[in-house]
Amino acid sequence: MAENDFATRVLAWFDQHGRQDLPWQHNPTPYRVWVSEIMLQQTQVGTVIPYFQRFMQRFPDIQTLADAPLDDVLQHWEGLGYYSRARNLHRTAQIVCSQHAGEFPSTIDALETLPGIGRSTAGAILSLSLGQAHPILDGNVKRVLTRHHALDGWPGEPRIQKILWQYAGQHLPTQRNAAYTQAxxxxxxxxxxxxxxxxxxxPLQTDCAAHQQGNPQDYPGKRPKKDLPEKTAIALLLRNTCGEILLQKRPPTGIWGGLWSFPEFADEAGMAAWLQQAHGQTHIIARQLPALTHTFSHYRLHLQPLQVDFGTQPARIMEGDGWLWYKAGTKLNGGLSAAVRQYFRNTPQALKEIT
Ligand code: SF4
Known part of the structure; x- marks a missing residue:
């Protein structure tokens, strides 16, 4: 069967069954498509739609996004996870405005130099917004292609990636590229x-190798298993007499970069030393709360939250310079880390006590 017959069948299926009414399909400018593509990485369409709509209301164009404080961008990202995406979005908006007069570059090579834009995202932006012919290789496309060609091996492996890019390029149609990419x-x-x-x-069942073999679920191949290193830390839930908790802004890079989180310490002794030095507290009663576990791509973090209540208002009030006394449920300038959100989700009683 001719290769372009693949695209013809995919496009015919799309005309009948494809999604034609997603918010970013209306007025698909490079800016709107870019934001949607970044949000859709690792995240399902149903989750992304309300985030996209709120984001576009607040940041309707790239200049507004570039001019906004990062905290504002992170706040509109809160709950979507993988916050480096939001930081890269903000940084890229600033570069496009300062170096490209607010217009997205229209070549793959130029787009790929921007933070957070890889080859597949660059292809999707140019194809969906400008109709250019470029292959894409997101998780969905990798699944279709590895099954259709019964390609063994983990797609994260460079050798397998290379083959997949070749397949993706071979199947491109000669027209209707935006529709084909979406399809x-x-x-x-x-x-x-x-x-x-x-x-x-x-529409691909007649020549889908995995379907003919009867084992589509075996594709794509799994990532070779490796044990994640484990790390432990103390998360301090420090409450003042007004019922506010102390949050610390995390450094801009690394996990939960730029988000508000509980102060963390390697151990209890470190926490006690800090409480004494920063707040003059020597008699500390710490209440152990249920442990929180977060798995990142490169390690697993076990956080032991310890709640400490100040009996009297602390003599030294920390605020500013990356510290904040936060009243749960109130509006916050910036996003909350997953640890803080998980804590409030798991312990609504604690939230009630604080509010
Ligand atoms: S035939 Fe089945 S396995 Fe093959 S591409 Fe279609 S849905 Fe996927």
Whole structure:
């Protein structure tokens, strides 16, 4: 079967079953498509839609985004996770405004120099907003292609990536590139799903190797297992007599970069020394709260929250310079770390006591 027949079938399926009414499909400027593509990385469409709409209301164009404080951007990202995406979005907006007069570059090479934009995202932006012919290789497309070609191996491996890029390029149509790009993403998301591919409804079933073998679920190959290192830390939940808790802004890079989180210490002794030095507190009663675990790509963090209540208002009030006394439920300038959000989710009683 000719390779471009692949694209013809995909496009015919898209015309009948594809998603044609997503918010970023209306007025698909490079700016709107870029924001949607970054939000859609690691995140499902249904989750992204309300975030995208709120984001566009607050940052309708790239100049508004570039001019906004990072805290404001992080706040609009709160709950989406992978906050480096939001920081890169902000940084890229500033570069596009200062170095490209507010216009997105229109070549893959130039786009790829911008923070947070890899080859696949660059291809999607140029294809979906300008109709240029570029392959994309997001998670959905990788799933469709590894199954269609019964390609063994983990797609994160450079050798497998290279083959997948070749396949993705071979299948491109000669026209309707924007529709084709959207169609491939839609097929992966709605038909060729991870655990229950709907092969009988799929336009590729006649020559899909994995379907013919009867084992689509075996593709794509899994990442080789490696044990994640474990780290432990103390999270201090320090409450003042007004019922506010002390939050510290994390450094701009690293986990939860730029977000408000509990002060962290390697151990209890470190926490006690800090309480004495920063707040003059010597008689400390710490209450142990249920532990929190967060898994990151490179390690697993076990956080032991310890609650300390000041009996009297602290003599030295810390505020400013990355510190904040926070009243739960009030509006915050910036985003909250997953640890803080998980704490309030897991212990609504604690939230009640504080509010
Ligand atoms: S036939 Fe099945 S496994 Fe193959 S691409 Fe279609 S949905 Fe995926």
């Amino acid at each position: 491939m993403m839609d097929m992966g998301a709605t038909l060729c799903t991870r655990s229950k591919p709907a092969c009988l409804l799929c």
